[in-house]
Amino acid sequence: MNIFYLPRRDAITLAVFALVVLTMPIWLVPFGAAYPGLMQKFAIFAIFAVGYNVLFGLTGYLSFGHAAFLGVGSYTAVWTFKLMTMNVIPAMIFAVIVSGLFALAIGFVSLRRSGIYFSILTLAFAQMCYNLAYSVLTPITNGETALQLTINDPRVLDLMFSERGAGLPSPSLLGQGMSGIEAFYVVAVVLLIAFYIAQKIFVSPFGMMLRAIKSNQTRMHYTGFNTRPYALTAFVISGMYAGLAGSLLAATDPLAGAERMQWTASGEVVLMTILGGVGTLIGPVIGAWLIKYFENIFSGFNDAMLHHTFSWLPQGAQDVVVAITSKFVGEGWQLSLGLIFVLVVVFLPGGVMEGIRRFSSIFRNRREPGPTGALKTSPAE
Amino acid sequence: MSETKGNVVLHVADVHKRFGGLHALADIDLQVEEGQTHAIIGPNGAGKSTLLNVIIGKLAPSSGAVVFDGNVLTGRKPYEINQMGIARVFQTPEIFTDLSVLHNVMIPALARRDGAYKFNILRALERETGIRQEAEAMLEDVGMHSRRDMAAGSLSRGDKRRMELAMCLIQHPRLLLLDEPTAGMSRHDTNTTIELLKKIKSRGMTKVIIEHDMHVVFSLADKISVLAQGRIIADGTPDQVRGNPKVQEAYLGGAH
Numbered sequence: 292m293n294i295f296y297l298p299r300r301d302a303i304t305l306a307v308f309a310l311v312v313l314t315m316p317i318w319l320v321p322f323g324a325a326y327p328g329l330m331q332k333f334a335i336f337a338i339f340a341v342g343y344n345v346l347f348g349l350t351g352y353l354s355f356g357h358a359a360f361l362g363v364g365s366y367t368a369v370w371t372f373k374l375m376t377m378n379v380i381p382a383m384i385f386a387v388i389v390s391g392l393f394a395l396a397i398g399f400v401s402l403r404r405s406g407i408y409f410s411i412l413t414l415a416f417a418q419m420c421y422n423l424a425y426s427v428l429t430p431i432t433n434g435e436t437a438l439q440l441t442i443n444d445p446r447v448l449d450l451m452f453s454e455r456g457a458g459l460p461s462p463s464l465l466g467q468g469m470s471g472i473e474a475f476y477v478v479a480v481v482l483l484i485a486f487y488i489a490q491k492i493f494v495s496p497f498g499m500m501l502r503a504i505k506s507n508q509t510r511m512h513y514t515g516f517n518t519r520p521y522a523l524t525a526f527v528i529s530g531m532y533a534g535l536a537g538s539l540l541a542a543t544d545p546l547a548g549a550e551r552m553q554w555t556a557s558g559e560v561v562l563m564t565i566l567g568g569v570g571t572l573i574g575p576v577i578g579a580w581l582i583k584y585f586e587n588i589f590s591g592f593n594d595a596m597l598h599h600t601f602s603w604l605p606q607g608a609q610d611v612v613v614a615i616t617s618k619f620v621g622e623g624w625q626l627s628l629g630l631i632f633v634l635v636v637v638f639l640p641g642g643v644m645e646g647i648r649r650f651s652s653i654f655r656n657r658r659e660p661g662p663t664g665a666l667k668t669s670p671a672e
Numbered sequence: 673m674s675e676t677k678g679n680v681v682l683h684v685a686d687v688h689k690r691f692g693g694l695h696a697l698a699d700i701d702l703q704v705e706e707g708q709t710h711a712i713i714g715p716n717g718a719g720k721s722t723l724l725n726v727i728i729g730k731l732a733p734s735s736g737a738v739v740f741d742g743n744v745l746t747g748r749k750p751y752e753i754n755q756m757g758i759a760r761v762f763q764t765p766e767i768f769t770d771l772s773v774l775h776n777v778m779i780p781a782l783a784r785r786d787g788a789y790k791f792n793i794l795r796a797l798e799r800e801t802g803i804r805q806e807a808e809a810m811l812e813d814v815g816m817h818s819r820r821d822m823a824a825g826s827l828s829r830g831d832k833r834r835m836e837l838a839m840c841l842i843q844h845p846r847l848l849l850l851d852e853p854t855a856g857m858s859r860h861d862t863n864t865t866i867e868l869l870k871k872i873k874s875r876g877m878t879k880v881i882i883e884h885d886m887h888v889v890f891s892l893a894d895k896i897s898v899l900a901q902g903r904i905i906a907d908g909t910p911d912q913v914r915g916n917p918k919v920q921e922a923y924l925g926g927a928h
Contacts, residue, residue, distance in 0.1 A: 294794050495793040496782055496800060499771070503779050506768040513728070513766065514839070515754035515783040524791055 301490050304572065308486060312479050316472065324588055327471045328543075332583050334478040335539045338485045340563040340575035342532015345492055346525045347561070348570035351505035353410045355557050356397065356417030360390040360530040362424065362552030364537025366431065369438045369547045376448035377460045379469055379477070379542040383535060390534020391527050393420075398526035402519055405508075417557055424549035437548035462542045474543050481539060485532060486572070492528070493572060501525050502570075533560075562628075566635055568644030577643050585628045592620035678705035681878045682727070682847055687736035689722055689902075696722045698902045700736070704847075704895075709879045711889045714899035715922070720882045721763070723899065724851050727880070728760055729753045740847065751788050759840035760849040764856075765832040767839070769825030773816060776824045777807040777838050784843045807842060814838045814868060830861030834868060841872060848872075850881040854888050866891055890914075898922070 297305065311318075312334065319325035324333075343357055364386035371382040401412040424432040432438055440459055449460070462469040464477055492498045503511055504518050511518045541547055550556075563582050568574025597613045597620070604612060619627040639645045682704040689697035697719050704710045714720050725731040727738050729750050738745040745753055754760075759780075768776050781803045786792065811817045814834045819827065824835060833853060840848055853869065854862040862885065869892055873879070883889045889896065890910050897907040900922040906913055913919055 293799070296796055296799065298796055298798050491796075492793050494796045494798065496786070496795070496797050497791055497793045499775060499779065499797055500782075502771060503768050506770045507766055510766040510768060512750040513754055513760050513762075514780045515751050515788060515843070517749075517751050517788040520789045 297487075297490055298494055301494060305483075305487055305490060308573065308576075309483050312482060313476070315479070316475070322584070322588070324584055327475045329583065329587050330475045331478050331539075331543045332587070333580050334475065334482040335536050335543070336560075336563065336579040336583055337576040338482050338539070339533055339536035339560055340567070340579040341482075341486055341489045341572070342529045342536070343560045344529075344564050344569070344572075344575040345489060345501075345532070346529035347564055348575070349493070349498060349501035349505065350522050350525050352402070352405070352522060352526070353561070354401075354413040354526070354529070355410045355554065355561065356401075356413035356415075356420075357529065357533050357560055358552045358554070358556035359397070359417035359420040360394055360533035361537040361540070361556065362420065362547070362549065363390045363393050364534030365541045365547035365551055366424075366438055366537075367534070368538035368541035369440070369545055370431075372440055372446075372462060372541070372545055373444040374447065376446060377462050378448075379462050379464050379538075381448075382462070382542060383481070383538045386534045386538030386541075387531045390537065391531040393534075394527045394530025395523070398523050398530070402522050402526060414554060414557070417552060418554055421549055421552040421554070424552060432547070432549060434549070437546050440545050462545055469542050478539050478543065481535070485535065486576075489532075490572060497521075497524075562632060564642075566632060566642055568642030571642075571644045574642050574644040581631075581643070582628065585624055589620050589624035589627060590622070592624075593617075594621075678707065680704065681706045681741055682880065683739040684723070684727065685737050685739060687723075687726055687733045687738065689719075689726060689731065690734045696902050697726065697733070700902075700904060702897060702904065702907075704878060704880055706878055707876045708894040709873055709881060709892050711881045711883055711893035711896045712899055713883060713886075713889055713896060718899040719902040720899055721851065722902075724760075724849060724880075724882055728758065728849060754783070754843075754845075755788055757843075757846035758849065759843050759845035759847075761833070761836050761840055761851060761853055763851045765829075765836045767824045767832055767836055769823070771824060772821050773811065773824050773827070773835055774804070774807055774820040776835055777810055777842055778803050780839045781806050781842045810838045810842045811835075813841075813871075828861075830857055830864065833857070833861070833865060837865075837868060837872075844877075846878060848877055848879045850879060850883075852882055852884060854883070854885055862888065 315330050315333065316325050319330065324330070339357075339361060343354070346352055346354060367386040367389040368382035371385045375381055397413065397416045401409050401416065404412060425434055442455075442459060446460070467473055469477065500511075500516065500521050504521060508518055537551070540551070559582060563578035564575045565578070566581060567576065567578025594613060594617050597617055598609065601609050601612050617623070635642060639649075641648070680703045682702075684700055684702040687697055687700040688695070700723060712720055712723065722731065726733050727745070729745060729748050729752075733746060740753075740756060740758065743756065745756075768779065771779075778797075778800070782800075785803065808817060808820065811820050814837060816831060816834055816838065819831065824832065827835065837853075850869075854865050857865065866888055873892065881889070881892065893910055895907065896910055896913040897904050898913060898916075898919050899905070905922055906916045906919045908916070
């Protein structure tokens with residue numbers, strides 16, 4: 292009982308978060324995003340970002356190579372499907388173990404340096420993994436065609452209990468297929484467990500040591516701490532989260548390609564974390580949702596839809612407005628994302644979470660102007 | 673060298689330190705006795721900070737060794753040296769500016785209890801009541817209990833120093849190294865810091881203090897070593913040192 296304890300505030304956060312995640316199919320409807328495929332991505336990339344934040348948010352070590360662990364997780368999961376069973380649980384377990392081992396090796400070397408050199412080392416390792424997946428490792432990764440399930444896979448465990456079916460099998464959990472809304476709920480529950488573990492880390496003495504490393508590594512050394520194993524543990528944990536997210540990507544769509552490991556994917560999780568709010572628990576989740584929303588919804592806009600949106604304007608003006616706005620949607624969705632990112636970093640370095648904090652403190656001050664409110668607004672660094 | 677009466681805790685034995693052509697420390701032999709406050713004074717550039725950095729393991733001596741309680745410190749990492757019972761206060765307070773005052777003091781207490789590394793995520797920090805009470809009592813001791821929830825970075829310089837002292841004291845170190853503990857402080861802050869150091873003097877902890885301020889040195893030290901141009905030119909009790917003509921010439925007189 293004591294082991295599962297969370298401070299009151301965090302327990303409430305977890306309850307509200309669970310409510311928000313599990314009711315996604317309802318509240319996402321007005322945003323046009325309530326379809327299972329996208330909601331699965333919301334949950335999966337939230338896991339990725341929450342884990343990444345354990346490293347970047349707490350210790351301040353900026354890794355540019357976490358997509359490697361996402362890819363390793365996916366490959367491991369697909370291989371587990373192929374060799375053992377279509378059940379997703381072993382796939383998740385193996386993905387976490389294998390990506391954890393990768394993170395141990397890469398982190399062990401990369402953490403010999405800090406700051407920009409650490410970032411460059413992680414980037415180099417991730418690009419190495421990516422290129423190996425396309426070249427010498429094609430027997431394992433299937434190169435450009437991506438690793439896929441085939442009818443003749445061994446699936447040792449599954450075939451001990453049942454006959455080989457006629458079609459391609461699909462991943463399942465306790466006999467329940469991993470597609471559509473059911474798959475979303477499975478992934479959502481995994482997200483809640485992952486979020487809870489991250490909360491435990493944040494409120495633990497271990498989590499405070501990671502924060503202290505970020506704050507003053509010199510003091511940590513002279514206070515009797517060997518900081519490298521602390522940072523390495525955080526690195527491995529975040530690698531495991533990435534591997535878990537990778538295995539869930541494979542579970543919802545049993546295909547693993549090397550592009551998942553590319554540096555752009557590593558950069559994306561950095562963006563998610565910074566956009567949402569580094570070092571906060573909810574921030575990276577919000578960041579992941581915003582980016583996935585933009586990627587999937589904004590990119591779907593085309594000129595016809597824009598003309599429809601601006602149909603209330605006179606013809607000439609309508610053409611001009613559509614010509615300008617079309618650069619920011621559809622193919623150009625990354626332009627809007629980039630602009631939002633720049634605005635957030637310049638005006639809200641603490642991300643969306645800082646915006647929420649500022650907004651609520653303004654609100655609170657207006658309600659009850661007093662010394663407590665004045666104190667709380669001051670440290671808005 | 674003066675003959676030893678008490679139990680020698682720290683022995684700096686024949687230490688030399690060269691930086692290229694510069695002989696920063698030459699033939700340093702220093703014995704610190706248990707329970708004493710040993711001050712190292714000297715003009716700017718005499719090698720005081722170099723000596724402290726050699727003791728704490730930040731710099732490796734070119735030759736010679738530092739022995740603490742029978743163990744050679746030379747070549748050990750700072751965290752190992754701390755775990756052996758040596759804590760250090762820096763010239764510019766080294767603190768966790770983003771964390772609360774209370775957490776700043778709890779961290780070293782956890783270092784003493786859990787060692788150099790422990791993966792401890794099961795019990796929430798909130799439930800570490802023993803450590804918390806210890807930290808609160810320590811903050812009470814240094815008169816900072818009312819500021820325990822403030823961010824350490826927003827404290828005044830004097831309070832940062834007091835907190836850093838609390839961070840060292842909570843580890844109950846056998847040896848406390850203080851590098852100019854009153855540097856850059858107002859007269860008022862200097863006096864409160866001296867009072868605090870006098871208070872901890874009665875706890876029987878051994879201290880090595882590097883200081884510029886003669887007022888601080890003569891009100892705290894049991895023994896003084898005078899460093900000039902990388903050599904110890906005198907050592908003894910405050911009165912002996914004060915009367916030593918070599919010291920007057922090299923340091924006290926040279927200051928004018």
